[in-house]
Amino acid sequence: MLVAIVIAASLLSWLFLRADAISPQAHEHYARELRLLRQADAELNAAVLASRVGIQLDFDTIGTATGELHKVVSELEDVPGFLSASDRLQVLNRVAQYRDVLEQKIRQIDLFKREHSVLRNSLAYLPLATDLLIGDDTAPIAQTRPIGIFVRGVMTHAHTADAQLAQRLEESMTKLESIVAQLKGAHQQQMTNVLLHGRVILERKPILDTLTRETLAMPTAALGEELAQTYARGYERASRTAHNYRVSLYVLALVLAGYLALVMLRLAKTSGDLAQANRQLKERIATLDRTQHDLKLYATVFTNATEGMLITDGSGRIVATNPAFSEITGYTTAEMLECSPSMLKSGRQPENFYRDMWRTLDRRGQWQGEIWNRRKNGEVYPEWLSITAVRNQDGATSHYIGLFSDITERKRAEARIHHLAHHDSLTNLPNRLLLQDRLEQAILQSHRVGSHTAVLLLNLDRFKTINDSLGHDLGDGLLQQVAHRCLAVVRETDTVSRPGSDEFVLVVPDIDHPQDAAIVARKVLQTVGRPYLLGDHEITVTASIGIAIFDGDGLTPAELLRNADAAMYRAKAEGRDAYQFYSADMNSASLGDLLLENQLRGALERNELELHYQPKVCATNGRLVGAEALLRWRHPDLGLISPGRFVPVAEESGLIAPIGEWVMREACRQLQVWRDAGMMPVPVAVNLSAHQFTQRKLSSLVEEVLTETRLPAGLLGLELTETMLMRDVDRTIETLNILRDMGIDLSIDDFGTGYSSLSYLKQFRVNVLKIDRSFVNDIHRENTDGKIAAAVIALAHSLGMKVVAEGVETEAQREFLLAHGCDQFQGYLFGRPVPAAEFEKALTARRMGLPGTVLAKLHEDVTSI
Template identity: 60%
Template sequence: MIQPLPAPNPFAGLARWPLLRAALLMLAATLLLGWLFRQADTLTSPEPQHYGRELRRLLNIDAELDTAVLASGEGLQRDFDGITTSMREFTELGASVATVPAFLGEADRRRLGAEIAALRAVVAEKAELVDRFKRETSVLRNSLAYFPAATDRLIEEGMLPPAVSRQTGIVARNVMGFVLDAQPMRAAEMWERLDQLAIVALTLPPAQRERVVNLIAHGRIILDRKPVLDTITRDILALPTGARAESVIHAYVDGYQHATDRAHTYRVLLFVVALGLAGYLMIAILRLQRTSLALAGANEHLEERIQTLRLTESELHLYANVFTNASEGMAITDAQARIVAVNPAFTDITGYSIEEIHGRTPAVLASGRQDAAFYREMWATLGKRGQWQGEIWNRRRSGEIYPEWLSITAITEGDGGVSHYIGIFSDITDRKESEARIRHLAHHDALTGLPNRLLLQDRLGQAILKARRNSTQAAVLFLDLDRFKTINDTLGHEIGDGLLRQVTQRCLGAVRETDTVARQGGDEFVIVLPDLEHGQDAGTIARKILAALTEPCRLGPHELTVTGSIGIALYPGDGADPSMLLRNADAAMYRAKADGRNGFQFYAADMNTHSLGELLLEHQLRGALDRNELRLYFQPKVNAADGCIEGCEALLRWQHPDLGLLAPGRFVPAAEESGLIVPIGEWVLREACRQLRAWIDAGLAPVPVAVNLSGQQFAHQDIVALVREALAEHRLPAPMLELELTETMLMRDLERTIATLAELRAMGVTLAIDDFGTGYSSLAYLRQFDVNALKIDRSFVHDIRPGSSDGKIATAVIALAHNLGLTVTAEGVETAAQQHFLARHGCDQLQGFLFGQPEPAEAFAQRLADDDRRAPHVRLVSAH
């Protein structure tokens, strides 16, 4: 019998109404039980699982976004669709998880809310960086697409002077090379080269200058934007969005665990209260109906069963929700691996319903890609550890093979024996396809599908190893399409791209299956031929490729015929590593183009020797002024009528320490290309003036000295100030100096040219147009040039022969000059017939080997001294 508690009973006043007291207690207990049941049932809804899946999606989308940004930054993905979609989903998902689940505790909700706010702040920062990335990428791609194409077009049109064209090509290659490696130490060099090219561009005619300046602008955009884009990409990848998402997940997992613990506590309380209520009912029944003890015990047992069933139902409801709503496929088997249950995700992934799969083993899903040893090892791990996970390939009901990530757990009984196996798997087809696409884009050309530079290096390295192992040869064929830029620029890039795809198919059809056809970029292709018995086999393949190319290509409404030039380098004779073979094949290709195109050339060592010699010569030229190696030689100009010396021309020579005396044609092109022509030209002008003063101081009666001006001097120097300074320094009268300028130089900037010539004439300097008739000036402009004389080019003088009618051009130039009030000097006079012809037609002065070769200042001074009375040189002519 239960003794009453010693404490006061608040329900003592209701003792006379036992039924009312019992009813009130039942009502209070019911309310308490309902509240406890509600608190214990908070985690049975789909919300916790849905919220957790959303958080996991944040990590996946963030990884996809970083992958898309990296692929786009490396040029592997041309559009921003992937970036835009991932960024939109990332932002929307970040907003959707901002609503903290209500079942979490207050502290956990605050923590999770803070983590979500931090995540959204990083997402907003990432969105801003991604927007900048797309803008910067668009600007850079525009310039990258324009810059090489515009450079090739400008060079192939041949409108630029050779030196400028070559400098433009060098700058373009260096800028595009900077795009590939983006080394900061090269940036300053690239900017300097662009600045040099910009200075050269000022010397060009307006149309050409505008195109070069536009080209330079795009080059500067590339140099400026490429580091910026790399920095933005690094900043995007460095943003801790993944870490923040992980922090949110950890905060949610902790809160979920706390909520689970609370629910468990409420379930315990629910059980305790239920037991207390049952006990109270038993006591009440004992007090009220002592005779109904057996019935009270039955009621107590019944209440305990009800509470147990409720708890069991709650747990089963939770487990059913997890099992049914999980996105991963789940399968439960018995100890003999026979399937007893699967969830809807299993059916969605495999195509098998529970009716079709029940009682069968998972072997029905086997794809055959894993062998028996794989499954033996899997079951051995399960038996040893009770768990196995890994990647496996299975087969859907439709027969399609797919990859999945599978985890298997063994469920054991009390005696340690296995009662069931639970398999949980997810379809990773999309991830595999994304990885495969990225790997393919990283190693193949997007337009043609051919191996790119990276994969080409690997294939070429393998070919070299195979040739070395088998004692055979390997060949590299460098193919460049002839005049492809003209097709691309005339018919559009779509036609050009279609042509490149057809060329790809023809090249593939002309080689063996073991050969590699790769695209270097633009219209350049490289073919690697491994394991050749004879080097001439490469020539056979080259002929097949050239023959295939000459077949007409049908591209839309156009039918085109294209040719190519191929350079061939052989391993091991032409190079021991991939870079040397490619470089020598490239040199051979250029030799094939120089030999008329539509052909092939095997590499020969002398192809690089000439280029190396030019490079060394340019390097040595840089110190020639400092080492006092430059010399001035003087050639007389005589009166055509009486042969008296009336002037001379200062001609540059280089006293090379190893090669001896070099003529201008040997080193002036290198000086013009490197920009050294400006200081060298200034030295020539000052040295000519110094020599004139030396002759005057020596008591000789000097003659005017003619000095040639280079185009770069005329464009980039203040010629008027330089001439004025040189004349003043050596106290020379201006008429003693004659400046010779070419037609091409004068036509580059007409307004500036006319103004400069006017200033020089006002100073008293004599001006002459050199090599007249070989340029492209018109008579309309010639009248505006304030010059004193014209010089007939030696090619027109050489046309003068005894008994022929040649010399008409020279006669026309003489007549034209005299009609304009100008004097005429003929260059390259080497025979008496030429002298008499020119004198008979009124030429004013003659210059050439007939009257004296260029000679040092000392020898020319002796000529002046011997010719003190200006004896006619016609008498010297008769002695020859």
């Protein structure tokens, strides 16, 4: 095989070299030199002919052409090597022949140049010598005239081939020579020179013409063509030979390519087989590695798993356990080998439990569930067990694998979570979820035995105040003490729960008479009402209890709790620190409040709200000096509703903020309408809710409303309560200063009914104190006789404030307040709250300057609300 490869490679190389033997560059170069040879020979002939006829005055062109021919011949002697030996020899012989003929031609040209030089010299001097002879004035015309004719003939003869002219010139020459022999002196010499040059021309011209003909007749051109043809024939034979070599090379290459393709196919097949075998080997190795890795992993998992593991044979005898098994059960592997797992039984599960377990294993091949087992030390513990049956190729069970974990802590956590899910985290009492369950059980028990179940809903009075004042920590402590006291006065079968906040629910089942619930309620109120020690404080807290009885007050837990809640609110409404049994009218009132709230939510959109205006008059002359805007709700079904009915509902539901903003905008809008109509309106005061006043942007809202309505700030007044002002004194002072700087009148409404500090009162930039109607009503009552009203007037004047008395309804009240210096009155005696259209009458009367009695008469016919 190696020898065959060497032979094939050598043969390919030899064929390749032979096929590529012809050099295109060498061929082009030799062909170009052949063309130059023929061209240079033609140029040499042309130069000789041009020199003969006188077109070329020198021999430079002849010399250049001769040198070019020598150069080309030398180049042609370097015959291309791709020609065969015989062809190269023929071409070289042709080149040698051409060189010999060329040398002869060059020698002939040298003779031509010598003869031509002599002739050209005579032709140049003959005219000069003739001119010198003819130009001599002493020479006779008889002598000069024949000379002139002769010279002209000679010059003509030099450029023609006329034989007769040459004969005549010879005859003339002979005559002139005879004449010269007779002359003497200078004329003889001059004429001799002319004839001498004429003789040279006549003699040399035939010789030169012969040389020219012979030179041009030399066969250099024919030899050049033969040389070119000889080379062409040799090149053609070399090309055919190279082509044959190329064909042979191509055929051999095809044969080798086919053989190589066959070899490659065999190699590819062998390589594929080898790669397949290699892949299979790698797969086997990888499988072995994975198996080994898996075995190590399984061994690691088996050894390091936190769950206990055991493996038994098909008959249930233990063959292996892991360290976690020993840690959980206390038994070592050596102690358990060949033993049955049944030795771990705790005895808590009945035998049918294990029968069901084995039945499931046989049917499904696995089982998992919670089971109680016993440790080596005798302790019973819960575990989560998973058993899997391992089957052999025949489908028979060969082994069982058990995986279990100790779930003692999980069970404890579940118990804790269950307890937290059903008990209040603060008091550890049942929460709402467990209360629901206990109440349902109590109802079922009462229904079964025909007894009653009482639900007592307890709510601590004013707990929010205590929580806010003393802090949430002490508030939580109070709730814990209340829980302990409630537990102390009820039976073990009763339930005390805390569903949330400061509410407690007591479920008292199996009572014979509803009045037994009252006995429990009194005990609870008595024990809850005892003083509490909270930190450094000893306080007394009361409670209100609502009672609902199954089955007269409800059949479901939800009904009983709802009705007990309604009874509890009735107890609070009637003075607190008491209990109330549920009655049907309680839910009606609560339902009425709920419906009222839902209807109030759309009152603004439905334009059901409106403002009524109650006048304020000067105490001394009774003239109209101001008004208070009072909100009314014109319900489509219930008619006009008083604020005392729906304002608390609005405050509870959070609707008071948008309603308060609407009141301010509507009052300012109406004032601007009166101004545009020329009514000369008086300042109107608007009541602010606590929610509005605590808004951070109250001043921005007021400024926005005044800008939108184009109302001067002096026509708008704001009325605030003492309690509202004292919530955040620093922010209150800041807000009041901003509003006063804007020009807003500020009043403290219902002064004396809340709480305030006189030191802060001096810092509040308010204009007016309004005496609450309760103090005005006290005038002429026993033991009071208006002393509080008189003190308020004196206090306000000492602080530089005006005083407005609300609720003035009798002349006696007016006279008393006037006597003590009250500035303005507001009440039914001077006018009831009326709609805007009715209040315009008061504005008209003020513009007309009517006295206060007439103003009051204008309002006598207005319906009181």
